[in-house]
Amino acid sequence: MEHGGHGETMAPLWNIIVVASIAAGVQFGWALQLSLLTPYSQQLGIPHMWASFIWLCGPVSGLLVQPIVGYFSDRTKNRFGRRRPFIVAGAGFVAVAVFLIGFAADLGHMAGDKIDALMKPRAVAIFVVGFWILDVANNMLQGPCRALLADLSGHNHKRMRVANGFFSFFMAVGNVLGYAAGSVSNLHKFLPFTTTPACDVYCANLKTCFLIDIVLLITVTAIAVCSVKETVHPHKDVVTGESEPMTPFGREVTTAFKNLTKPMWLLYLVTALNWIAWFPFILYDTDWMGLEVWGGKAQGTPEQKRLYDLGVRAGSMGLLINSVVLGFGSLVVEPVGKLVGGVKRWWAIVNFILAVGLACTVPVTRAAEAYRRIHGLVPPPSNIKAGAFGIFSVLGIPLSVTYSIPFALASIYSSSGGAGQGLSLGVLNMAIVIPQMIVSVVSGKIDQAFGGGNLPAFIMGAIAAVISSLMALFVLPNPPADASIPALMAGGGH
Numbered sequence: 001m002e003h004g005g006h007g008e009t010m011a012p013l014w015n016i017i018v019v020a021s022i023a024a025g026v027q028f029g030w031a032l033q034l035s036l037l038t039p040y041s042q043q044l045g046i047p048h049m050w051a052s053f054i055w056l057c058g059p060v061s062g063l064l065v066q067p068i069v070g071y072f073s074d075r076t077k078n079r080f081g082r083r084r085p086f087i088v089a090g091a092g093f094v095a096v097a098v099f100l101i102g103f104a105a106d107l108g109h110m111a112g113d114k115i116d117a118l119m120k121p122r123a124v125a126i127f128v129v130g131f132w133i134l135d136v137a138n139n140m141l142q143g144p145c146r147a148l149l150a151d152l153s154g155h156n157h158k159r160m161r162v163a164n165g166f167f168s169f170f171m172a173v174g175n176v177l178g179y180a181a182g183s184v185s186n187l188h189k190f191l192p193f194t195t196t197p198a199c200d201v202y203c204a205n206l207k208t209c210f211l212i213d214i215v216l217l218i219t220v221t222a223i224a225v226c227s228v229k230e231t232v233h234p235h236k237d238v239v240t241g242e243s244e245p246m247t248p249f250g251r252e253v254t255t256a257f258k259n260l261t262k263p264m265w266l267l268y269l270v271t272a273l274n275w276i277a278w279f280p281f282i283l284y285d286t287d288w289m290g291l292e293v294w295g296g297k298a299q300g301t302p303e304q305k306r307l308y309d310l311g312v313r314a315g316s317m318g319l320l321i322n323s324v325v326l327g328f329g330s331l332v333v334e335p336v337g338k339l340v341g342g343v344k345r346w347w348a349i350v351n352f353i354l355a356v357g358l359a360c361t362v363p364v365t366r367a368a369e370a371y372r373r374i375h376g377l378v379p380p381p382s383n384i385k386a387g388a389f390g391i392f393s394v395l396g397i398p399l400s401v402t403y404s405i406p407f408a409l410a411s412i413y414s415s416s417g418g419a420g421q422g423l424s425l426g427v428l429n430m431a432i433v434i435p436q437m438i439v440s441v442v443s444g445k446i447d448q449a450f451g452g453g454n455l456p457a458f459i460m461g462a463i464a465a466v467i468s469s470l471m472a473l474f475v476l477p478n479p480p481a482d483a484s485i486p487a488l489m490a491g492g493g494h
Contacts (some may be wrong), residue, residue, distance in 0.1 A: 011039055011152035015228045016159070019152065020166035020223050022087065022145050024174035025217030026138055029322070030276070031178025032209050033134065035286045035316040037101070038391035039308070041300035042287075044105070044127060045119030054131060062327060063433045065139040083148035083232030090141025095214045097137055102194075102207035109198035118299060124197075143429065146407060151230065163276030168330040168404040175323030181209045183316035202309060211354040263477045264410075270347070270476055271406045273468035275432045277354055278402065279439040280457035281395070286315030288454040292365045293388050297370050303377055310379060318392030325396025326403070333404060344476045347405055350398035351469035357395045358462035362455055364388050399457055452458050 017374040041054060069086055076082045100107070108123025109115060149167060181187060188194050188204035190267035191211065289311040290296050296308025329388040337346040368380045380388075410428040439457070446456045 011154070011228070013162075016149060016152050017166055018165045018224050018228055019145060019148055020163065020170050020221050022141070022217075023167050023170035024145055024177070025091075025213070025220045025279075026094075026142055026145075026411045027171040027174025028178040028216055029098060029134065029210070029213045030138065031175045031319065032182055032206070032213060033131075034282055035179055035182045035319050036206050036209070036312070037084035038130065038258055039201070039287060039290060039298055039312045041127065042123075043202065044108075044124050045117070045121075045299075046124060054128060060433070061435065063430055063437070065136050067430065068146060069140050070143050073147060078207060080225075083144040083151065084225045084230060086144040087141055087221060088225055089150070090137050090139075090144070093133055093137030093140065094217055097130045097134035098210040098213055100126055101134065102131060102210040103199075105198045105203050106196055109196075113198070115198055122343075125448065139429075148228075148230070152228070164404050164407050165330055165333070167407075170326055171403055172323050172327030172330060172400075175326065176320055178209070178213070179320035179323055180317045183313050183320060183464075187315060251450060252360075266476050267406060267410065268428065270468055270471050271428065271431040273408075273464050273471060274351060274354075274402055275441060276333065276435040277351070277358070277461040277468060278399075279436045279467035280454070280461040281358060283439070284454040284457065285392070286312045286459075287318065288361065288365075289315035289318065289388060292453055292455070293368045293384065295368065295377055295380075307377065307379065314385070314388070315392075318389050320475075321389060322392045322396040325393055326400045329397050329400025330404060333401065342478060343405060344472050344478060347476075348473035350401045350468045351465050353394060354398040355462045355469065357391050357398075358458045358465065359456045360387070361393050364391065365453075365455060 073082050073086050078086065104123045104127040105120065106111075107126050108120050111122040111126075113120040113122045113285055145267065146164070149163035150160055153163050182205075185201070187208045188201060191204075191208045194207040194211075195201065199207060290298070290308040291311070294307045294311030294314065295304075295305040296306065296311055298308050299305075300308070311389065333346070337343050340346050340349060341355065364384060367387070368384050371380055371384060372378070406428065439460075446460065
């Protein structure tokens with residue numbers, strides 16, 4: 001053990017790596033959710049306009065679950081630790097949720113849905129319930145994981161940043177595995193029982209991917225909770241050092257907001273704008289590939305469905321490339337930040353890159369439409385595919401910053417504030433989920449008002465990214481000299 005910044009001990013680095021690896025299991029499921037579930041929901045009969053409302057469950061559950069779980073995990077007195085019981089419970093609920101999602105078509109058919117019906121209401125109901133449980137479980141799991149990493153860092157700022165860097169890196173690993181699995185068209189052949197009369201090849205592939213996710217998540221979670229021991233200690237008052245009594249959650253959240261410093265409020269504001277920019281693309285990226293770049297439809301002629309499926313799988317491949325860039329980007333945040341003159345300047349630059357990437361969806365879409373007007377309903381040529389994949393690739397750079405810098409800065413600020421790590425990260429999560437709720441409500445209606453495509457929401461995201469870039473550059477204060485988010489390998493040894 002090493003000593004941290006407040007007289008507390010730091011756990012060995014391998015403990016941090018093992019706990020951070022849980023992010024790979026969580027993000028494997030997120031990757032499947034982001035790349036395959038919007039198209040799958042439309043195959044079940046949910047209209048494009050209403051698909052975004054299903055995604056409200058993620059922001060709503062994040063708004064409620066992460067602060068509550070963070071609050072109670074800060075104060076839990078259990079022989080198994082403060083964070084581990086929540087991590088185990090979250091992993092169990094994820095397994096239940098992905099089972100409901102993967103088998104929604106089969107369960108709906110057993111309950112009375114007709115196979116040839118365009119709308120399958122019972123399957124949709126099971127799918128939505130599973131979707132909501134999945135988001136609640138992911139939030140229950142991810143918040144305590146990050147808080148446990150901060151605990152293991154012993155309030156050492158340098159080790160906190162290293163821990164968040166590892167978490168971001170394993171998120172990229174999970175993304176790569178998830179998007180790779182989602183892009184394989186014959187994966188269901190490894191588990192032949194997944195193909196049923198109610199579940200076609202696309203559905204069977206989705207089901208197989210989620211079964212793999214269950215095995216991966218349970219494995220990494222079991223290794224982490226069994227091999228890494230927590231130091232069980234109650235939440236303490238920052239001034240007196242005495243154990244605090246259990247205070248009402250609402251009062252604790254109110255106190256947390258009252259005690260926020262100006263830099264923390266500005267961090268939340270930049271983060272919120274950042275996620276207004278990101279969420280339209282996260283929500284509709286594979287749908288954009290299937291609908292606008294490949295020219296298919298989820299509910300259309302057999303040829304339109306085939307093109308849509310090809311486009312969605314190409315989108316999964318684009319997300320895989322995006323995740324590879326994300327992984328490498330997580331490794332070079334520190335040297336690049338130093339090269340450009342600091343963390344906030346790097347954050348501003350990558351937000352501008354995000355704006356350019358989102359804006360470039362317009363010329364790629366227009367080129368694909370022009371090609372189809374000449375050649376008919378066929379896949380796009382290689383130059384248009386290259387443009388689309390280029391967008392996915394470039395956006396991996398700003399995503400590596402989005403997944404690391406805000407969380408590391410929040411941990412650093414909260415280590416000297418009055419709130420615990422769990423609650424502070426839960427409050428930061430509000431700055432992420434509230435913008436997502438706004439985007440979920442308005443993006444479908446905006447797209448519908450402009451003809452039913454995805455471009456209007458992407459343009460809205462580009463505008464938000466520009467504002468976020470300017471805020472990060474000119475309004476966000478410079479962090480302390482000790483807060484420059486080192487690369488994973490920097491300071492990683494004992």
